[in-house]
Structures are given as structure tokens and as C-alpha cells.
Amino acid sequence: MTVAPVRGADWLVLLSEPVGELLGPILRFSSLGPIIAGVAMVLSLLILTFGWRTIVAPLQQLAQAAAQVSWGEHAAMDRSISGVAEIQELRNALHAMVERIEGYEAGIRDYLEALTEGQESERARLAHELHDGPVQALIALGQQVELAEQCVARGETARALELLEALREADTHVARDLRRVIGALRPIYLDDLGFLPALEMLARSTMLSAAAQGSDLEVRFEHVVDGTRFDPAVELAVYRIAQEALHNAAQHAQAHEVVVQVRRAAGELVLTVSDDGVGFTPAGRFDSYTRAGHFGLVGINERARQLGGALTIRSAPGAGTTLTVTFPESALGVS
Known part of the structure; x- marks a missing residue:
């Protein structure tokens, strides 16, 4: 019951409500509590089961398959995994x-x-x-x-x-x-004359060998570095890569002009060998070159990778070929 006076008069307003009508909804809701809790628990279990079957279990299967792959069992990744x-x-x-x-x-x-x-x-x-x-x-x-x-x-x-x-x-x-x-x-010029003179002699000897075989191949050597000596392993790798690239240009590319360039860029050592030969369509993966018998390119890539370098091939049929090999500054051995 509630009592409230009326201003300006000697009146009182009385409001009364049965207790049952006030507490009834609350009591009815309280009686539904266990049912709601049970439904919520069932929904939670269903969600957890769904998450386990579609997310957790497949991820565990993928993790096991990846672990098997790391041990050489590549067939483990062929198994069907739901999720x-x-x-x-x-x-x-x-x-x-x-x-x-x-x-x-x-x-x-x-x-x-x-x-x-x-x-x-x-x-x-x-x-x-x-x-x-x-x-x-x-x-x-x-x-x-x-x-x-x-x-x-x-x-x-x-x-x-x-x-x-x-x-x-x-x-x-x-x-x-x-x-x-x-x-x-072993390239004796590399030990006797130095890095850049050895590359220059390599370009000259390639041109002389081509001329002896009746070819008009012209080889130019350019460098944008001083006479700084690098780590012997890097110098030998650059020499051998240039040697293989020149061999490919002379024997397979049907090139008339080849340019060998050595330069420094952002601290890195960059070797570029460009020719105006027949060109080809570069493969998306290097293992494709081995299946095609192009082991020279694979060898160049492996020599570069051993010293942390990278090989980039730019070519197209009828547009010549450019090989670019970059060695990081950390591999050069120059303080």
C-alpha cells in the first residue's frame, strides 16, 4: 500500500496492490530459471562440439601432418581433412x-x-x-x-x-x-691479377673463343666499383656465374652482343649479364629447369643461394636474356 497527500486539501490518496500480482511474474520467471540454464548448457555443448569437430580437431590433424612432413613423410599432407x-x-x-x-x-x-x-x-x-x-x-x-x-x-x-x-x-x-x-x-687470373681484371680477361677470352669458332659475338665488361677485394668465396662465385652465363649466351642464346656488369647498389654486390639472343620464357619454379635440362641456370642459382644471394631472370622469346645476381653486404667480407 502507498499513501500520498494532496496539496491544498486535506485529502490522502491510497494505492493498494495485491502482493500476489506484484511477485507473480518474478516467481514465474524464477521457476523458469533451471529450464533456461539447461537450454543454455545444451547450446554451449553444441557450440563446443561444433568448434571441436570443425576447428580444433582439424587443426590438430594439420599439425600432426606438418610434423610428419618435417620428417620427410610428404604423403601425410595428402590425407583428407574436414573443417x-x-x-x-x-x-x-x-x-x-x-x-x-x-x-x-x-x-x-x-x-x-x-x-x-x-x-x-x-x-x-x-x-x-x-x-x-x-x-x-x-x-x-x-x-x-x-x-x-x-x-x-x-x-x-x-x-x-x-x-x-x-x-x-x-x-x-x-x-x-x-x-x-x-x-x-681454377681461374689463375683471379689470384694473380685480381677480381675485376679476371672478369675482364674472362670476357675477352670468351670473345676470342667465339671468334675462333666463326662467331661474331662481342662481349663488353663494365664495372661501377673500385678495386676493392671481396671475400674469396664471393669473388669465385661471381667469376663462375659470369663464366656460365657467358657460356650459355655463346652456345645457346645465338647472341651477337653480351654485356657483363658489376656494380654496388645499397651496399650489395650486383652482377648482371645481358645478351641480345633468342631469349626464352622463364619458368615459375627452378625445379622446372632441371626437368628441362637447363642445369646451368640451376647451378647459378645454387651458387648464389650458398652465399645468401639471389638470382633474377628476365627474358622473353626474341627479346634476349638478363641474369641478375645480388649478393648481400654481409657476404662480401668488406668492413
Whole structure:
């Protein structure tokens, strides 16, 4: 009950309401509480079950499959995994990554096999070249020395001098052949003359070799660096990469002009080899080059990767080819 006076009069207003009508809705709501709590619990369990089956369990399966892949079991990622769309997208991305890894591993195996065969072929070639060249020349020198000794013993001084002069000339030819063989194994200009002169001599020798085969190939060497020496591993890698790129341009690209450039950019060492040859369509993945037999490009890429560098290929049919290899400043060994 509520009492309120009326102003300006001696009146009172009385309001009364039965207690049952006031507390009835509250009591009725309280009686529904357990039912509402039960429904809420059931909904929570359904949501948790749905989340477990569509999110948590698929993620655990993906984690197990990824762990198996890390141990070389690539087939683990081929298993079907249910879940929400985002889980499926993640699984597809991991599956594509595994396919790239498998392709890269297959490419490396093919490259190593070709590299081993190339090494054996090169060893056989060098053995044959040494046997038929310097070894035979040294045998002939030994025979001429014996003849000279016999001439001296008989008092034929003039004949002995002729033989000695011939020996001197033959010795010069043997030394030249041996330097050529050694140069094929290790670029002597890199040690004797330095980094930039060695690259310049490489460009010149490539042009001379092409001319000897009847080609009009012109090779230009440009550099935008001073005479700073870099880490020996980097210098050798740059030399070998330039050597392989020049070989490709001369033998396969049908190029008439090749430009070899070495420069520094933002502290990095950049080697660029450009030609005006027939060009080609670059592959999206490097393992494609091994399947196509282009092991030279794979070798260039691997040499760069070993020192933290990167290879970029820009080419198109009929538009020539440009290879750019960048080595980070941390690999150059320059303080």
C-alpha cells in the first residue's frame, strides 16, 4: 500500500496492490530459471562440439601432418581433412608448399646427378688432354735431352745447341698447355691479377673463343666499383656465374652482343649479364629447369643461394636474356 497527500486539501490518496500480482511474474520467471540454464548448457555443448569437430580437431590433424612432413613423410599432407573453409584453405596452402618442396628436392637430385656426371666427364677430358698433350710432350723432351747428351759426348756441339733450342721452345709450349689446363680448374687470373681484371680477361677470352669458332659475338665488361677485394668465396662465385652465363649466351642464346656488369647498389654486390639472343620464357619454379635440362641456370642459382644471394631472370622469346645476381653486404667480407 502507498499513501500520498494532496496539496491544498486535506485529502490522502491510497494505492493498494495485491502482493500476489506484484511477485507473480518474478516467481514465474524464477521457476523458469533451471529450464533456461539447461537450454543454455545444451547450446554451449553444441557450440563446443561444433568448434571441436570443425576447428580444433582439424587443426590438430594439420599439425600432426606438418610434423610428419618435417620428417620427410610428404604423403601425410595428402590425407583428407574436414573443417571450416579457412581450415581447408590452410590445408591447401600447406599441400601446395609440400608439392613445391618435393619439386625442389627432385630438381636438386637431378642437378646433383648431372653435376656428378659432369665432374666425371670433366675428369676424363682432363686426363685425356693431359695424356695426349703435356705428358707426350714431356716424353719427347726427355728423348731430346738424351739426344743432346749423346751429341755432347760425340763432340757435336752445334747439333746439341740446336736440340737445346728446340727443347726451350717445346718447354714453352708445355708450360702454356699446363696453364690452360690449370685455368680450367681454377681461374689463375683471379689470384694473380685480381677480381675485376679476371672478369675482364674472362670476357675477352670468351670473345676470342667465339671468334675462333666463326662467331661474331662481342662481349663488353663494365664495372661501377673500385678495386676493392671481396671475400674469396664471393669473388669465385661471381667469376663462375659470369663464366656460365657467358657460356650459355655463346652456345645457346645465338647472341651477337653480351654485356657483363658489376656494380654496388645499397651496399650489395650486383652482377648482371645481358645478351641480345633468342631469349626464352622463364619458368615459375627452378625445379622446372632441371626437368628441362637447363642445369646451368640451376647451378647459378645454387651458387648464389650458398652465399645468401639471389638470382633474377628476365627474358622473353626474341627479346634476349638478363641474369641478375645480388649478393648481400654481409657476404662480401668488406668492413
